[in-house]
Amino acid sequence: MEATFRALSEHGYSNLRVRDIGEEFEKSRTLIHYHFDGKHDLISSFLEYLVAQYESDPAVPADADPWAVLDERLDQCLFGPDVGDFDHWERMRVYHELFSHARHDERHREAFNEHYETIRGNIARVLEAGIERGVFADVDVDDMTQLITDVIHAARARKISLGHDDAPTQSRRAIDEFVLSALERDAA
């Protein structure tokens, strides 16, 4: 999977050949063909692996401050998890390239849809816990999580495709200013 990642980073999706992955792989190319049914199967498995790396949702203590948890979760989505040499942005570049091809590919679309629902669900759980405890105002959680997830996606896309390196920081500020402020309104 890491060999696939390196080959995708270097060659891009459209021009990638199984041979390029083999060249990044210490084992023999035969092994790749033994385990995967061609380029498409291998890339789909890679996408599922990539998405799984982002799915860790650390258990949150029941008495944690909902504002602090929300804050941390949004920063993780926008700036990447803080885990040593795991290169978040290199991975996101591959993620966004595959995303732009997903309309041609049912299995990729499914992996992205699941990931979208995971990100959204992680944020929704924090909101729901805060609403239940009366810390957050009673907002429409579906609408708010969809808005936040979309802004996160677009901030990444602008950073990656257009070189707007400050996009995640700008988006975080705009989310605080316009979206999270609704959690304060009318709060008990």
Add this chain to the structure above:
Amino acid sequence: MEATFRALSEHGYSNLRVRDIGEEFEKSRTLIHYHFDGKHDLISSFLEYLVAQYESDPAVPADADPWAVLDERLDQCLFGPDVGDFDHWERMRVYHELFSHARHDERHREAFNEHYETIRGNIARVLEAGIERGVFADVDVDDMTQLITDVIHAARARKISLGHDDAPTQSRRAIDEFVLSALERDAA
């Protein structure tokens, strides 16, 4: 340019050859080579043409209701301009595919950056006019237009890549609920 559009729609960017464009073109292929310095020059010109199609910013009467103007502008961005057989979503599919490759291409990046600033500028002018007339609250126009432009981009991307056909409608509702509501707060 329309031949380029049809060829891009059919073959995608990565696999496109100048020959494919020639096949969509009634005139001779020599004519393409006479006017353009290869595939990259032709696609860059096409992108500039595509973006220009969206840049019409109809003059707004000075006494128009800022809410109505804002409403119309957001709907145009999310649902496409209402101009006969101009196929907004076919064009957006090509737009988003080229967007995902823009990090490799300075000229494309420039065209997208200009378009991003145009969309943002069109919305900013409506907000500024409304604030000046005391109809809208005095919000941070930069932050709000960036947030709205990002949500529009992500809604299109979800519809196109993930098949979320209701994404523009959902996003419009979330923008109204969480973002535009800030224009009401503290308004005179």
